[in-house]
Amino acid sequence: MVKKQRGETSSSLKMEKVSDNFNLMLESSDDEAPEEVTFEDSKAQALKSMKLALDTARRDKALLKEKRKKRQELFQEQKKRKLLPAAVLEEIASKKQKPSEDEAEDEQQEEGGEETKKTKKKSGKLANARNLKGKYTVQTVKHGASEASQRQTAEDFLQSRLYGAGSCRTTSNELLSLENKKGRNKSAAVTFVNKDWACREKAKAEKLKKRWIHKQQIPC
Amino acid sequence: MAEFKVHRVRFFDYMPTAIRAMAFNHRTERLAVARADGALEIFNFADNYFQEKVIPGQDGRAAEALCWLGQRLFSAGLNGEITEYDLENLRPRYTVEAYGGPIWSISSNSQGTLLAVGCEDGTVKIFEILEDRIQFQRNLDRQKGRIISLCWHPSGTLIAAGMMDMIKIFDAESGRATHRLLVERGVGASKSREVVVWSIVFLSDHTIISGDSAGKVQVWDGLTGTLVRTHLVTKWDVLALSSSQDESSVVAGTSEGTVVQFQFLSSNVGPQDKEWVRTRTFKNHSHDVRALAHTDTAVVSGGMDTQLVVRPLLDKVEKNTQESAMRKIAFPHRSLVCCAKKAGLLLFQFPDHLELWRLGESNGHGSPGDSLPVKRKPEKLIQLKRKGEDHISCSAVSPCGGWLAYSTVSSFRLYRLQNNTISVTKVSRLPKDLRSAQQLCFSSDSTKLFASSCRSSVLVVDLNQSDCKYLHTLRPKSGSSQPVHLLCVSEDGKWLATANTDCLIHVFNLDKLKLHCTVPVYSSCPTAIAIHPTNSNLVVVHADQQIFEYSLVQKEYTEWSRKLQKRGLHPLWMERDTPITHIAFNPKNPAHIILHDTFMFCIIDQNLPLPEAKTPLYNQMTLRSLPESERIMHSHAFKICKHFQHLLCVRLLEDHSLVVVERPLLDIQSQLPAPVRQKKFAT
Incomplete structure (x- = not known):
């Protein structure tokens, strides 16, 4: 251990030396000759870098493995959570032993025809879902994800074209106030004329007014 | 008045x-x-x-x-x-x-x-x-x-x-x-x-x-x-x-709210080489014009400001006639408000919900024109959201305030209301035939519900304390396939009148559950019908503003109606551009008929002489300034009040107070999406 540590320290020292050398090299002016680096040194350095690269690769692999393992565990746990309790599962397994009877029943139902279909519909199943043989159901997907997204992009396009940046829009209040301003009987902006309008703004204005009056009074 | x-x-x-x-x-x-x-x-x-x-x-x-x-x-x-x-x-x-x-x-x-x-x-x-x-x-x-x-x-x-x-x-x-x-x-x-x-x-x-x-x-x-x-x-x-249609004119609608007309005209040089020339600009919208239609005589435009504007082209129509007047259609031509007369409730219909309000109360007395202090404020009792994807097509509340019904194209729902405790319970067992309705109406004693369905038929449903029972389907003989757009029942529960978009008005006898008569067909579509509570006369107002009174007992037009037709209605009455959407009667004075459109409400007094074409129609203000003795000389049958504007509903309650539902267009305008910013000179 001690030896190893020593080795390490020495190597790190070496590294420092090398980097020092490098720095020196950089700092040295052009007319100075490049400092000699022995073959041994460079070999050791190369070996070290290779070792480092291998180490990192190994570590990465280990990490990835661990990650996968964790995920697998998570999945399994989720599956377990989804599964019914053990007692129920057992019951199902025991029932599965008489499949022939079930099938016969199914057939009978199919023979029953429309009546059974009606009862099925009444039992609260979706209108667009349909029972096939066995436990599979086929269901038409009414609003596909892509359909919805396409629609969204179309609506966004319309919105951005009519009301987006560069469309030069104003507010209804401003438009209506302009009429008040330009009309024969001049009056204030609609927000102030109409009592029901902009209650919040009015409350704020009232507050500000009170504060202003208060401020005026203090210096006096 | x-x-x-x-x-x-x-x-x-x-x-x-x-x-x-x-x-x-x-x-x-x-x-x-x-x-x-x-x-x-x-x-x-x-x-x-x-x-x-x-x-x-x-x-x-x-x-x-x-x-x-x-x-x-x-x-x-x-x-x-x-x-x-x-x-x-x-x-x-x-x-x-x-x-x-x-x-x-x-x-x-x-x-x-x-x-x-x-x-x-x-x-x-x-x-x-x-x-x-x-x-x-x-x-x-x-x-x-x-x-x-x-x-x-x-x-x-x-x-x-x-x-x-x-x-x-x-x-x-x-x-x-x-x-x-x-x-x-x-x-x-x-x-x-x-x-x-x-x-x-x-x-x-x-x-x-x-x-x-x-x-x-x-x-x-x-x-x-x-x-x-x-x-x-x-x-x-x-x-x-x-x-x-003749491809000589094209109109373009812009975001500014203008409509620009282009015409295919020959230039000065020669008659052969025609060009598309910009001719007229109309500015009837405050917001974007999204849709346009070019009829033979007019330009129809509509857009974000929700109004439909019909602008006649003055080279296609005769000047200074009713045809050349511009029309703005802002409100629907049917009522979205239902009033429970006895309970003092109002039902407002929105596409996706219903609101039930109780009217306020006031015990003050004042001179005409005063606003009375409110003792109890109006309150919203119920907001009922619809189920499913379809929007509400019609709704009604019973006069006693105990029942509420609404229909979409796919479903019908009936609710029992308890107003003292404010509770809503859905009536789960409905008759099978009652799947959807185009118009709904309760009888005045709230024991029957009438729902119009396909081919102008009307379902009669009996309402008990908590459930309902199918009684009968009333079918007209004519076999018209058009939908019923008006439904009204008489105060005594004996008559039911329906009007459909084929301009047919059928009257059913509810005692015998049979068709009683069909009113002679008039060329214009009825916009409002009502049956007089005491003398069982059916009053009909048509889209061309004509008023008829038809006696259900004698099965003929009444004397007053004939007189009115002979005299003709006042030209100013005919020039109004919104249809009458509701008719009511004043129980205190059986000669009074109360009508309203978007811009006015009117009380027609059948005892007074009809106005001549030259007499001023809107004479309430001048009458007020005259001394008592001279008033009778100048007054005529049409008493018009324009004090309340942009009316959605006028109803007379049991206690003889009038309910006036206003929706000022400015309020609608203030909630519209952003218009474009335009530079106006000197602002």
């Missing part, structure tokens, strides 16, 4: 939605209007622009484009479906998925055999029109980028399609694109933005006219694919175009 205590109601936040698309049927003179919430309205232009039919909308189904094909109406929208409507049962007949993403435009060829739709994914899809449905035929060559606008050439061999930055002309036979017309982008900052060809018109001389987002209306030669003329109309977008 009698004195009333008036409940002035301003808490109905009725908000119409923007007009998205329009289509005019030149043969039947019907205009179809699609709104942003998916509702569809049919206006009869041959009958005073009366709103005949309303098809309620549905969540997620908003029509982006409309198209008439003979009597059939098709719409397409951003949900990617083509819908045909059943105009007799006021519901969508079927929908067909186009499988091309959102649909931007729809257009039929002039032969009426094919339907083309322009899709988001860049395809133009051709559908074949069959007797009872439509069937996909083929795709034209798929393009890069969405197809925003479409127009068939009248010959049916070519289709012009407006896209981003360009217009393509397709050969409808082969499906190949034959020409590509590049549309110039706007100048300045919008240079980097693609230009959108919002609307396109293909004329029979192969001229293509396009309106785009750079504010240009451009005239192209479709044979050579060259640009003929550019008219810069606005700094914003040109959103809609429409051409007249």
Whole structure:
């Protein structure tokens, strides 16, 4: 251990030396000759870098493995959570032993025809879902994800074209106030004329007014 | 005029939605209007622009484009479906998925055999029109980028399609694109933005006219694919175009709210070389004009400000007549408010919910014109959200306030209300036949519910303490397939009158559950009907403002009605441009008939002489200034009050107070989306 540590320290020292050398090299002016680096040194350095690269690769692999393992565990746990309790599962397994009877029943139902279909519909199943043989159901997907997204992009396009940046829009209040301003009987902006309008703004204005009056009074 | 205590109601936040698309049927003179919430309205232009039919909308189904094909109406929208409507049962007949993403435009060829739709994914899809449905035929060559606008050439061999930055002309036979017309982008900052060809018109001389987002209306030669003329109309977008049937005039609607007319006129040099010249500009909208229709005599426009404007072209109509007056249709021509007379409740109908309010109370006494102090404020008792995707088509509350019913196109619901404790319980067991209704009405003693359904039939349902029972279906003999749009029951519960859009009025005897009589058919559609509580006279007001009184006992028009017809109504009465939407009677004075439209309410006193054509109709103010003795000389039967504006409803309560539901247009305007910013001089 001690030896190893020593080795390490020495190597790190070496590294420092090398980097020092490098720095020196950089700092040295052009007319100075490049400092000699022995073959041994460079070999050791190369070996070290290779070792480092291998180490990192190994570590990465280990990490990835661990990650996968964790995920697998998570999945399994989720599956377990989804599964019914053990007692129920057992019951199902025991029932599965008489499949022939079930099938016969199914057939009978199919023979029953429309009546059974009606009862099925009444039992609260979706209108667009349909029972096939066995436990599979086929269901038409009414609003596909892509359909919805396409629609969204179309609506966004319309919105951005009519009301987006560069469309030069104003507010209804401003438009209506302009009429008040330009009309024969001049009056204030609609927000102030109409009592029901902009209650919040009015409350704020009232507050500000009170504060202003208060401020005026203090210096006096 | 009698004195009333008036409940002035301003808490109905009725908000119409923007007009998205329009289509005019030149043969039947019907205009179809699609709104942003998916509702569809049919206006009869041959009958005073009366709103005949309303098809309620549905969540997620908003029509982006409309198209008439003979009597059939098709719409397409951003949900990617083509819908045909059943105009007799006021519901969508079927929908067909186009499988091309959102649909931007729809257009039929002039032969009426094919339907083309322009899709988001860049395809133009051709559908074949069959007797009872439509069937996909083929795709034209798929393009890069969405197809925003479409127009068939009248010959049916070519289709012009407006896209981003360009217009393509397709050969409808082969499906190949034959020409590509590049549309110039706007100048300045919008240079980097693609230009959108919002609307396109293909004329029979192969001229293509396009309106785009750079504010240009451009005239192209479709044979050579060259640009003929550019008219810069606005700094914003040109959103809609429409051409007249004779192709001599084209109108363009802009984001500014202006409508610009272009006409094909010969220039000064020679009569041969005609040109498209910009002629007139109309500014009737505060917001974007999204939809346009060019009728033979007028320009119809609609847009974000929710109003439908009919602007007659003065070179096509006679000047200074009623025909040349501009019309603005802001409110629906049917009532969205139902009033429980005895309980003092108001039911407001919104597309997606109902609101039940209790009126306020006041015990003060004041002189006429005073506003009384409110003892108890009006309060909202119930807000009922509808179930399912379909919007509410009709609703009613019983006069006692104990029942509430509403219907959509797919379902019907009835609720029992307890007003003291404010509780709502749904009546779960409904008669099987009561699946949906077009109109609803309760009898005055709240023991019967009348619901009109298909083929002008009316279901009679008996209401008990907690459940309901099917009694009878009343069917008219005429076999008219049109829907009932008015339903009214007499105060004593003996008569039921229905009116449908075929202008037929049927009266049923509820004691015998049989058809009693059919009122002689008048050419104009009835807009309001009511039965007098004491003498059982049926009062009918039509879309052309005529008033008739029909005696149900004698089965003939009454003396007063004949006198009125002989004398003729006052010209100012005939000039009003909104229909009468409700008739009521004053139990204190049986000679009084109370009517209202959007701008006034009127009390007709049948005992007083009818006004001459020369006497002033609106004489309430002058009467007030006269001394008592002279008043009788000057007063006439029509007493009109314009004090309350933009009326949605006027009702008389049991305690002889008047309920007036107002919705000022300014309040609606203040809630509209942002208009464009325009520089006005000296502001």
